[in-house]
Amino acid sequence: MIYDVYTALPTTSVKEVLGTFEKNKIGGVPVVDGKGILVGMVTDGDIVRFLSLQEKVYFTFSMAYVGETEPIEKVLKQRMNTPISEIMVKKNLKTLSTDDTMESALSLLSKHHFKKLPVVNGVGRVVGIISRGDVINRLAKMTSDSLTIS
Structure with missing residues (x-):
């Protein structure tokens, strides 16, 4: 387990979170309130989806037109100051407790593809x-501890 956890507040901007990811070579952070209580999660995938270029769709009474995507520079300028509270996962958060077993961690990580x-x-x-x-790493250690070399 990693004990030195980088976190963000709901008011932290997308730009600041990207900086945290890059600086610390991580791909996600828990989002906490002022008391350190978990209120959400934001990952590199959440940010990629948020910043992805969207085609413009125009509707008339009888037709839909798909226009060009906006330039990435324009998208970044418009979205980088967005608070992560707008894109973080807030519902159905999966967590482990300090008392959970390795089996619990393995089960949650595999079941939900986290x-x-x-x-x-x-x-x-x-x-x-x-x-x-x-x-x-833990599974590898458990495996190597149980192997005997003849």
Whole structure:
């Protein structure tokens, strides 16, 4: 588990979150309130989808026209200051507790195709992150510990 967790507030801009991702070589952060309580998650995938170029669609009474996409520079200028509260996942958040087992982590990561899960304490405060890499490393260690070399 990663204990030194980078987090963001709901008011943090998309631009600031991208900076955090790049600087720390991470792909997601829990979004917390002022007390450190989990209120959402935002990942690199959420941001990519938010910033993706959208074709303009124009409707008339009988037809729809698909126009060109906007230039990326225009999209970035319009969207970079958006607070992440507008794009973060807020509903059906999946978390692990400090008491959960390796099996619980493995199950949640595989069932929902997540790359990482926040670990929260009894009051919902983020205390860590479990990533696929953490689980793989643990499984590899468990496997190597149980193997005997003849």
